[in-house]
Amino acid sequence: MAKIKKKAVVALVRCDTYQEDKVFSAVREGLDLLGGASVFTKSNEKIVLKPNVLIGANPDNCVTTHPAVFKAVGRSFMEAGASVYYGDSPAFGRAEFNMRVAGLKRVADESGFSLADFDAGRPVSHPKGLLVKSFVIANGVLDCDGLVSLPKLKTHPLVRFTGAVKNQFGCVPGLLKSQYHVKLPDPYDFATMLVDLNTLVKPRLCVMDGVMAMEGNGPRSGKPKKMNVLLFSTDPIALDATACRIIDLDPAVVPTSKPGEHSGLGTYHSKNIEIVGENMEQFFDHNFDVIRTPPLPCTSSRFKTWVKNQICERPVIDEAKCTNCGTCVMMCPVDPKAVNWHTLETSRPPTHKYDLCIRCYCCQETCPEGAIHLESPLLARLFSRI
Numbered sequence: 001m002a003k004i005k006k007k008a009v010v011a012l013v014r015c016d017t018y019q020e021d022k023v024f025s026a027v028r029e030g031l032d033l034l035g036g037a038s039v040f041t042k043s044n045e046k047i048v049l050k051p052n053v054l055i056g057a058n059p060d061n062c063v064t065t066h067p068a069v070f071k072a073v074g075r076s077f078m079e080a081g082a083s084v085y086y087g088d089s090p091a092f093g094r095a096e097f098n099m100r101v102a103g104l105k106r107v108a109d110e111s112g113f114s115l116a117d118f119d120a121g122r123p124v125s126h127p128k129g130l131l132v133k134s135f136v137i138a139n140g141v142l143d144c145d146g147l148v149s150l151p152k153l154k155t156h157p158l159v160r161f162t163g164a165v166k167n168q169f170g171c172v173p174g175l176l177k178s179q180y181h182v183k184l185p186d187p188y189d190f191a192t193m194l195v196d197l198n199t200l201v202k203p204r205l206c207v208m209d210g211v212m213a214m215e216g217n218g219p220r221s222g223k224p225k226k227m228n229v230l231l232f233s234t235d236p237i238a239l240d241a242t243a244c245r246i247i248d249l250d251p252a253v254v255p256t257s258k259p260g261e262h263s264g265l266g267t268y269h270s271k272n273i274e275i276v277g278e279n280m281e282q283f284f285d286h287n288f289d290v291i292r293t294p295p296l297p298c299t300s301s302r303f304k305t306w307v308k309n310q311i312c313e314r315p316v317i318d319e320a321k322c323t324n325c326g327t328c329v330m331m332c333p334v335d336p337k338a339v340n341w342h343t344l345e346t347s348r349p350p351t352h353k354y355d356l357c358i359r360c361y362c363c364q365e366t367c368p369e370g371a372i373h374l375e376s377p378l379l380a381r382l383f384s385r386i
Ligand code: SF4
Pocket: 317, 321, 322, 323, 324, 325, 326, 327, 328, 329, 349, 350, 366, 367, 368, 369, 370, 371, 372
């Protein structure tokens, strides 16, 4: 008799506030729908929580996982007998500073969670990776028994959407992350690397903070959007696919979905996903501001530079918002820099040289003023209409 493949389970729980007691009840309800926290940990295990801390920012800005969600998940694992650790490797700056600004350090200190080392790591081979066969993984992940991922529902220019799969990129310490943009400029290769990273670090559980999401110019400079939902799953691909359906984004457009299915990490097909808890339709937001076209494989060597410049969204600096801080120049991973003071006039905002730009969008992602947005060239606009 043919073996019946089990469906991926995604639990949805309504939560319309970050009031701690209400978030705790909602998290408890979500965990119970999946069997309770004790399904995911044994007594005396070390569990590391991995919130999204792209950069230290006030929780109201919706750049980071909210401290109330972080606290509720950590408390639930503590009650199940685990020792709880936490960490992330932000886009730049030390983890502890960013955690403090994001309000997570205070909550962790109050709750007895320990900061894990995400500033340094060790090499780990991954022969089963589809594309990347070894990674340097943060010590804080390697030294724990299990990882619990706490993504934030946000937009992202490169992979359209940042959720559970992308959250694990912070398990790679420091500036090693930016090297992946240089080595894998094609968004589909980059997404496959993210999938490989997930099959290596294998989060035991993902809990997505979608109480307040970020739309528009994410993942740092977009607008907060109330979505009132927490999502729970052991399958990061199914969880992301469900969040995508909620914001009316076809999961097939997100470049992590297909390699995620191919690698066995999870499934994005709705027929293979069982939704438990709340009805998904009540959270649908068809006006959520997200790019709904697939990223073009325009940074691949298959395309000549002039084609890339005709069809790929380009980062553009709004001079009125730019404070000339230089973060974008520092974060640009290519050599020579594609965004720089090319005219040597450092009193004015930097400028982009698009022939050098690999469209990794690290400059847009890290600009502290939200001064960089994406513009589609004419041909890309025509393509998207077709
Ligand atoms: S990071 Fe933003 S504010 Fe700073 S120089 Fe670049 S564009 Fe201007």
